[in-house]
Amino acid sequence: MSFNILYLHLDYTRRKMFSKACKYAINAMIYVATLPEGQERAGLKEISKAINSPEAFTAKILQELVRHDLFSSVKGPNGGFHIQGNPNKIFLSEIVEAIDGDMLFTGCALGLEKCSEDHPCPVHHKFLAIRDHLTGMLMTTSLRDVADRVNIGISFLKY
């Protein structure tokens, strides 16, 4: 019942960089990456509790991550999700791309059909640097990197 909604049906004060789905995906993978050796698998309930996300919605996202070969899953007792591959070799960019797609990495800031040097929008030249900065960060930050920060207690997946 915000001031905005009252007058204009627009309440954009919540726009973020990533979708919620994407954040849940990243957090879920980070959480599983933090698990100790020998028990590096977690179920939906455990994951969504750990990252404070709605269970059923998280289930959909985990399924999608399985389809993208980022997670693999096992059914039945002691089943759950574990990371497919080496967390040192899985980068945040892969998770973002799996869920939010690659428009953040390639799309035009001002909505032109496509971003190009030939026909640039008015912020193209300045936006490129930011886009590349973001892309570079995500492509060089591995799941292990961030999971370690959580394990040593300097970063958190929820509050």
Add this chain to the structure above:
Amino acid sequence: MSFNILYLHLDYTRRKMFSKACKYAINAMIYVATLPEGQERAGLKEISKAINSPEAFTAKILQELVRHDLFSSVKGPNGGFHIQGNPNKIFLSEIVEAIDGDMLFTGCALGLEKCSEDHPCPVHHKFLAIRDHLTGMLMTTSLRDVADRVNIGISFLKY
């Protein structure tokens, strides 16, 4: 009818940095800033044609910009919207904040309630630099800057 929708009701391959509303807002203000002296006012129809945006939706956004004192408007014949203030002193950050809010500038990348040094998410330290880069760019790029690029023909508002 994408492959994604077929299987999971998730088709996030379009996530962008800014909302459509925000892009329309920026483009509309840039367009009006490109108008020659003596005729620096444009109507809804002219604007939405120039920036290739849906007219009625654009109307709502222009109203919002008026409420935020970025545009002022005049009704009746030869009415329309003109920039409130000096385009040299209006920065893209103000438009983004008016429409998308300030979460892009202040919010946590991974969805924590609030972004803070005390209780940072696992990408906080790396994300800060990107957020600041983006914020800095938007806070230092004036409407005049970008409008000039359009006027000299090196940038475009539509394709």
Add this chain to the structure above:
DNA sequence: ATATTAAAGGACAAAAATATCCTTTAATCT
């Protein structure tokens, strides 16, 4: 004054994103 013009505003509609519930499938345990 009246007609015309264009923005403001309200109501509503469609699409996308977020979220829940329930059934089915497949793994494990007894």
Add this chain to the structure above:
DNA sequence: AGATTAAAGGATATTTTTGTCCTTTAATAT
């Protein structure tokens, strides 16, 4: 083999974002 467990998947609901339409308000022109 049968019971139990947990992911997969389908259907549906809610909220947010995007979009349209129509009436009202206010400015200008005749």
